[in-house]
């Protein structure tokens with residue numbers, strides 16, 4: 001597995017998560033300014049659905065933990081192996097979720113993330 005490329009993808013994902021989380025946690029008027037010029041409707045959508053947003057924010061933070069863990073696993077040399085059972089995570093799953101740190105079975109056991 002090309003861990004250099006995986007590390008690049010993970011760092012890009014981390015930056016994307018931090019950017020999204022920053023927009024979400026900013027006060028509404030500030031958030032509107034941040035998203036202005038990016039995609040029309042972002043600010044409106046945020047104001048409309050705060051509850052869904054909290055869920056999305058929690059999910060973002062969980063994904064962020066996985067991305068950090070996956071980066072640590074690259075350092076450790078265990079990238080691509082499940083944190084729980086130590087089995088190799090199928091390549092298709094790693095391609096779909098480069099920050100996957102659990103196999104499908106253990107991910108389901110951990111609440112489906």
Ligand SMILES: [Zn+2]
Nearest residue numbers: 082085103106
């Ligand atoms: Zn496992």
